[in-house]
Amino acid sequence: MNTSSTAPAPASAPGLAVNDAAALRRLYFVRFAFAVVWAALLFASADDLSPLSATLLVIYPLFDAACAVVDVRSARASRAPVRGLYANIALSTLTAAGLVAATASGIPAALRVWGVWAVTAGLVQLVVGVLRRGLGGQWPMIVSGAISTLAGASFIAQAGKDNASLSSLAGYATLGGVFFLISALRLGRANRTTRLPGPADRAV
Numbered sequence: 001m002n003t004s005s006t007a008p009a010p011a012s013a014p015g016l017a018v019n020d021a022a023a024l025r026r027l028y029f030v031r032f033a034f035a036v037v038w039a040a041l042l043f044a045s046a047d048d049l050s051p052l053s054a055t056l057l058v059i060y061p062l063f064d065a066a067c068a069v070v071d072v073r074s075a076r077a078s079r080a081p082v083r084g085l086y087a088n089i090a091l092s093t094l095t096a097a098g099l100v101a102a103t104a105s106g107i108p109a110a111l112r113v114w115g116v117w118a119v120t121a122g123l124v125q126l127v128v129g130v131l132r133r134g135l136g137g138q139w140p141m142i143v144s145g146a147i148s149t150l151a152g153a154s155f156i157a158q159a160g161k162d163n164a165s166l167s168s169l170a171g172y173a174t175l176g177g178v179f180f181l182i183s184a185l186r187l188g189r190a191n192r193t194t195r196l197p198g199p200a201d202r203a204v
Helices: 014-044 051-077 083-102 107-131 139-159 167-194 199-203
Strands: none
Touching: 014 051, 014 167, 051 083, 051 107, 083 107, 107 139, 107 167, 139 167
8 A cells, every 4th residue: 555645734834734624624524424324224224235225335435435535635735645545536436346246246245345445445544544643633533444444354254154234334334424523523623722813813
């Protein structure tokens, strides 16, 4: 995995970093809401690979790739690291294509594809979180990335067992959404402590 990145935003332009953190915070809130709704829908149809559950499986990585595209645009404005995000876009797009094929073979195949994605995407998320420590609110993302790699391995193991179910993926998405929510809240706190002085502040 290529974890090299572009240079971070210069210290002389704190407004860029604050704006980048605000955009990232909004994105994290959207990702939390999506994960919760998606998990609820999948859990309701987790025992069978129905057209609904198959569609949900493909939609999740596509949504992840779309969020990474939005994230890249925001990161470029502040010269933040983006190569890890490009890796995430590629992985999520390939996973969506893999799931289209896997869902035709049954739940075990879908779990294996999802497991490989959870491992690789988790590693990318961990690295991106480490590179973004200066923005604040990234420790939940780092922990979430580490958990994702472990969860991915468990999905692959579950695929070889009898009565494999998609319910574990619903739990995985819910936990990931909670980490996004925690990061969004922490970023909001970081924004308040690092904001630029306004006119009233400078008048004092």
